[in-house]
Amino acid sequence: MTMSILNNGVHDFWQRLQILPRISLLRNTTLLQPLRRLSEMLQAEIWCKRDDLISFGLGGNKIRGLEILIADALRQNADILVTGAGVQSNHVRATAMTARHMGLDCQTVFWGSAPKCVDGNYRISRMLASSVVFTENPERSSVDSEITRQCKKLLRQGRKPYPIPRGGACALGALGHALAAEELYLQCLKQNIIPKTIVMATGSGGTHAGWLLGTKMLGNPWRIVSYTVSREVEEVCVQISRLVNEAAKLLDQELIVGEDEVIVYGGFIGDGYGIPSVEAASAIRLLASCEGILLDPTYTGKAMAGMMEKIHIGSGFNYPLVFIHSGGEPSFFAGDGKWLSI
Numbered sequence: 001m002t003m004s005i006l007n008n009g010v011h012d013f014w015q016r017l018q019i020l021p022r023i024s025l026l027r028n029t030t031l032l033q034p035l036r037r038l039s040e041m042l043q044a045e046i047w048c049k050r051d052d053l054i055s056f057g058l059g060g061n062k063i064r065g066l067e068i069l070i071a072d073a074l075r076q077n078a079d080i081l082v083t084g085a086g087v088q089s090n091h092v093r094a095t096a097m098t099a100r101h102m103g104l105d106c107q108t109v110f111w112g113s114a115p116k117c118v119d120g121n122y123r124i125s126r127m128l129a130s131s132v133v134f135t136e137n138p139e140r141s142s143v144d145s146e147i148t149r150q151c152k153k154l155l156r157q158g159r160k161p162y163p164i165p166r167g168g169a170c171a172l173g174a175l176g177h178a179l180a181a182e183e184l185y186l187q188c189l190k191q192n193i194i195p196k197t198i199v200m201a202t203g204s205g206g207t208h209a210g211w212l213l214g215t216k217m218l219g220n221p222w223r224i225v226s227y228t229v230s231r232e233v234e235e236v237c238v239q240i241s242r243l244v245n246e247a248a249k250l251l252d253q254e255l256i257v258g259e260d261e262v263i264v265y266g267g268f269i270g271d272g273y274g275i276p277s278v279e280a281a282s283a284i285r286l287l288a289s290c291e292g293i294l295l296d297p298t299y300t301g302k303a304m305a306g307m308m309e310k311i312h313i314g315s316g317f318n319y320p321l322v323f324i325h326s327g328g329e330p331s332f333f334a335g336d337g338k339w340l341s342i
């Protein structure tokens, strides 16, 4: 980047990020489009960055982190990626697709026990995984120790496993999302838009962390806010600030972001992670019918519901606003769809 507003340290950050090994899975800048009817309805200028249209592996934000993680795995001569989460995880599906694309195996770990129906993301992960393990424990964190255990087992078998934490939430993966912030910045210059607020959904926090780091390194052109869909606000803010600081350190940057600088809103998890809420269902119906854009029930539907509510009650945001459509549509097709009440 050649922008005079950037000081030397910041230049150094983008240069180091550019030369970090990365496998190009995206190929292109994702679409940034106005949501005309929604903007009219809400009386606020709203745009959408369509990371759901990343074509590789059925897309979504996880592909951005994986571009860097898979390059690191290949550099370490790994022959199998090991990751996990819930059965409808976009992250696990995207990781399995990435592994196979690069000729590697993939082992998956899911919390709980095997569901009867092999649908949505699970259908893809199940088809691609060389082995599928269930923790038989409903705690989501049970996945973490099982990933470690499976890696040790694979090492004993002479394999070269590369573990990727739940959600791909690690410092290296977050750097892929810092690049997304730069991509949006350059795209906005081209399209003559000066967004003031970026809204996204937060699960494990790696995406928000990367966007926040990138935003800082761009000189804070906008505010990043997110809606948590799984953890408590306080917990996720700690996680995000930790990831920002670790990611900055990977590129030798002296940057400390406190958890009080991280803006995460709660109140839209509903009955729990991965359980569709009434508000998300109505946000999904609205976006599909007024814009022809499909959101997902686990992440983007809940974040959109939160964003619309905040605009409705009048406290609102600074505009223009860009909503990051981080993908996740395969989970729309899981289950009987009764939650949509159509």
Ligand SMILES: *Cc1c(COP(=O)(O)O)cnc(C)c1O
Binding pocket: 060, 061, 062, 090, 091, 167, 169, 201, 202, 203, 204, 205, 206, 207, 208, 296, 299, 300, 326, 327, 328, 329
């Ligand atoms: C994983 C995911 C998110 C959240 O990303 P994190 O880095 O886990 O916070 C948002 N939207 C979709 C569709 C996702 O799959």
